[in-house]
Amino acid sequence: MGSLYEIPIDKITGVGEKRARLYGKLGIASVGDLIRFYPRTYEDWSVIKSISETTSDEVCCVKACVDIAPASRTVSGGRWLASTRISDDTGFVKLTFFNNPYISRMLYRGREYLFYGKIIDGINGREMVNPQFAESSKSPIIRPIYSQVAGLPSKSIETTMRYGLNMLPEVIRDTIPNDIIEQYNLMDLKTALCRIHFPLSQNDIERSRRRLIFEELLVLVLGLSTIKNMPDKLTSVKITKDYTNEFLTFLPFKLTDAQSKSISDCIADMQKNNVAMNRLVQGDVGSGKTMVAAAVAYTCIKNGFQAAIMAPTEILARQHFESLNNLLSPSGINVGLLTGSVTAKKKTDILEKLECGLIDLLIGTHSLISDNVVFKNLGLVVTDEQHRFGVRQRSTLLAKGANPHLLVMSATPIPRTLALMIYGDLDISIIDELPPGRQIIDTLLIDGSIRERAYNFLKKNIDEGRQCYIVCPAVDNTDSGLKGVEEYAEEIRQKTFADYRVGVLHGKMKTADKDAVMTEFINGNIDILVSTTVVEVGVDVPNATIMMIENAERFGLSQLHQLRGRVGRGENKSYCILVSEAKNPDAVRRLKALCETNDGFKIADEDLKLRGPGDFFGSRQHGLPELKIADLAENVDILHDAQAAAKALRERYINVNDNELRGLRAEVRMLFHSVGTQLN
Numbered sequence: 001m002g003s004l005y006e007i008p009i010d011k012i013t014g015v016g017e018k019r020a021r022l023y024g025k026l027g028i029a030s031v032g033d034l035i036r037f038y039p040r041t042y043e044d045w046s047v048i049k050s051i052s053e054t055t056s057d058e059v060c061c062v063k064a065c066v067d068i069a070p071a072s073r074t075v076s077g078g079r080w081l082a083s084t085r086i087s088d089d090t091g092f093v094k095l096t097f098f099n100n101p102y103i104s105r106m107l108y109r110g111r112e113y114l115f116y117g118k119i120i121d122g123i124n125g126r127e128m129v130n131p132q133f134a135e136s137s138k139s140p141i142i143r144p145i146y147s148q149v150a151g152l153p154s155k156s157i158e159t160t161m162r163y164g165l166n167m168l169p170e171v172i173r174d175t176i177p178n179d180i181i182e183q184y185n186l187m188d189l190k191t192a193l194c195r196i197h198f199p200l201s202q203n204d205i206e207r208s209r210r211r212l213i214f215e216e217l218l219v220l221v222l223g224l225s226t227i228k229n230m231p232d233k234l235t236s237v238k239i240t241k242d243y244t245n246e247f248l249t250f251l252p253f254k255l256t257d258a259q260s261k262s263i264s265d266c267i268a269d270m271q272k273n274n275v276a277m278n279r280l281v282q283g284d285v286g287s288g289k290t291m292v293a294a295a296v297a298y299t300c301i302k303n304g305f306q307a308a309i310m311a312p313t314e315i316l317a318r319q320h321f322e323s324l325n326n327l328l329s330p331s332g333i334n335v336g337l338l339t340g341s342v343t344a345k346k347k348t349d350i351l352e353k354l355e356c357g358l359i360d361l362l363i364g365t366h367s368l369i370s371d372n373v374v375f376k377n378l379g380l381v382v383t384d385e386q387h388r389f390g391v392r393q394r395s396t397l398l399a400k401g402a403n404p405h406l407l408v409m410s411a412t413p414i415p416r417t418l419a420l421m422i423y424g425d426l427d428i429s430i431i432d433e434l435p436p437g438r439q440i441i442d443t444l445l446i447d448g449s450i451r452e453r454a455y456n457f458l459k460k461n462i463d464e465g466r467q468c469y470i471v472c473p474a475v476d477n478t479d480s481g482l483k484g485v486e487e488y489a490e491e492i493r494q495k496t497f498a499d500y501r502v503g504v505l506h507g508k509m510k511t512a513d514k515d516a517v518m519t520e521f522i523n524g525n526i527d528i529l530v531s532t533t534v535v536e537v538g539v540d541v542p543n544a545t546i547m548m549i550e551n552a553e554r555f556g557l558s559q560l561h562q563l564r565g566r567v568g569r570g571e572n573k574s575y576c577i578l579v580s581e582a583k584n585p586d587a588v589r590r591l592k593a594l595c596e597t598n599d600g601f602k603i604a605d606e607d608l609k610l611r612g613p614g615d616f617f618g619s620r621q622h623g624l625p626e627l628k629i630a631d632l633a634e635n636v637d638i639l640h641d642a643q644a645a646a647k648a649l650r651e652r653y654i655n656v657n658d659n660e661l662r663g664l665r666a667e668v669r670m671l672f673h674s675v676g677t678q679l680n
């Protein structure tokens with residue numbers, strides 16, 4: 001199997017340069033990658049239903065005779081429409097085909113075929129639209145369905161897959177050693193790879209999936225334990241004294257216990273002998289992570305080093321700069337701001353000061369990682385809302401010092417269960433407490449029919465001097481069909497909010513324009529900000545008290561919670577209004593869950609239960625690799641088995657002379673390579 005990763009995909013019959021590029025979009029470069037590209041789902045043509053057995057909306061396979069020769073005609077727009085009727089002993093179904101002028105040459109009257117598709121109850125009885133079909137003499141099979149990209153349909157991948165699997169040698173070395181295969185009753189690798197793509201029965205699907213999920217989780221667990229056992233990074237950034245108490249004298253408020261604990265966790269890390277801190281601080285929106293960063297930076301600076309804070313957006317960087325500059329400059333600390341929009345002259349000045357050590361704390365966007373940014377003695381790197389940064393960007397910034405300490409702050413809580421399972425004893429601090437006096441944000445779920453009432457509520461709040469956000473899921477309606485922010489804003493400007501100041505903010509605007517709008521909003525010159533989720537990240541406008549979210553079902557729960565965190569930041573009672581027409585019970589349950597709790601960790605747990613961990617891992621925000629087939633929330637039992645197996649294999653795994661585990665080591669390397677972690 002291993003060697004197939006070295007054979008480029010275009011060596012397969014039928015795959016030329018163009019197709020190879022399309023495969024590249026799916027992350028497939030080699031024959032090995034192809035074989036590890038598992039079906040998304042299956043079409044089961046092996047279970048044949050009689051027409052009377054089928055129910056409306058069911059996707060199924062029927063074996064039936066064509067009663068009428070299909071008649072094709074063109075309809076408006078030059079499209080083709082063909083219709084016919086099929087029957088078996090129990091009933092008949094009307095078939096409609098769109099855009100296939102060849103149907104009459106593919107389906108013959110009086111002949112029997114298999115038809116696969118969705119049955120619907122139309123006004124004239126049972127119907128199928130654009131079903132797939134095959135000659136009934138062909139033996140019934142289960143067909144794989146692959147995620148496709150434009151130009152590369154699932155069917156074509158299926159064909160290529162058959163060629164790819166034929167390239168597997170007669171006997172392949174299994175990645176999992178024999179004793180484990182037997183102990184956990186696993187399918188062998190070659191059979192599993194063949195059956196996952198071309199199963200002969202549902203049982204085949206189950207068994208091959210279980211084997212491949214087990215393997216993937218084993219690889220994940222072995223990789224993670226290797227990372228945990230990697231020697232600590234040494235550093236020459238010596239923090240000899242803790243200055244937190246001095247820092248506290250500048251604060252206008254008392255830290256929460258959770259903030260204090262996080263700070264002391266960090267200081268303890270930095271005081272550990274010559275070892276660089278590598279800590280993740282997780283805290284719900286509004287839990288006061290910035291102060292944790294400020295305190296840690298303060299101690300670092302007082303010990304004679306520079307510190308850097310990298311924020312994901314210009315607005316946020318500026319906000320951090322303003323609050324920390326106010327807080328720290330009385331103590332003689334020099335704070336600098338570096339973003340894309342700082343003028344060239346000012347930039348030169350900042351860079352010079354930075355290099356000779358006149359700036360102690362540099363705050364900025366990813367501008368911080370550009371080549372010409374040189375520190376005198378960088379001792380601490382803080383990245384805020386880390387999921388916006390790739391692992392590489394973070395390491396580029398780290399490389400500007402001699403192994404500085406790293407503090408990563410995240411507002412997207414990893415559900416506790418998942419964190420424990422995956423990270424075990426990794427360095428995480430959790431701020432699970434909000435500063436005292438924080439408002440509970442009342443969250444309401446409504447449908448569009450009472451939108452006007454909601455608008456009146458916004459007006460009432462604005463008339464009392466407050467401000468509001470309205471968030472829409474799309475910038476424009478070109479590909480979503482949803483009302484975009486521009487259009488939405490225009491509409492309310494014309495109608496309901498004609499007497500109010502309405503601003504627009506979205507990601508496609510130029511940075512300077514975005515900033516201008518945001519500044520106006522911060523200064524109270526805009527009453528209603530209609531925006532996309534660009535407001536999601538960390539902006540602090542205490543006077544904003546209502547967050548209204550249109551098409552709320554389009555967002556993940558954790559994301560909605562982040563958005564909601566934009567209000568309730570001041571002394572006034574705040575509200576979140578979710579507008580949704582969703583009828584689907586799952587969607588409604590998700591949104592209701594949000595109305596019931598303000599606890600980000602509970603919401604993350606709920607999100608995990610309802611949507612799976614895709615959100616947490618898909619975005620790679622925690623530096624974990626993306627999984628192909630295993631699902632950490634679904635496959636907990638298999639995960640436990642894989643953990644036990646990893647434990648049993650550990651000694652042999654780290655013995656590089658143990659050849660039987662070569663394939664497994666290679667898989668571990670490949671999985672973690674994707675997230676930029678080099679494992680041996």
Ligand code: ADP
Nearest residue numbers: 253254255256284285286287288289290291435
């Ligand atoms: P987040 O964790 O979302 O980054 P911030 O650091 O932006 O939260 O803090 C939110 C607000 O709470 C800020 O206005 C900050 O000044 C304030 N704050 C932080 N810690 C405390 C505290 N211990 N007591 C009162 N207010 C606090």
Ligand code: MG
Nearest residue numbers: 289290384538
């Ligand atoms: Mg923040």
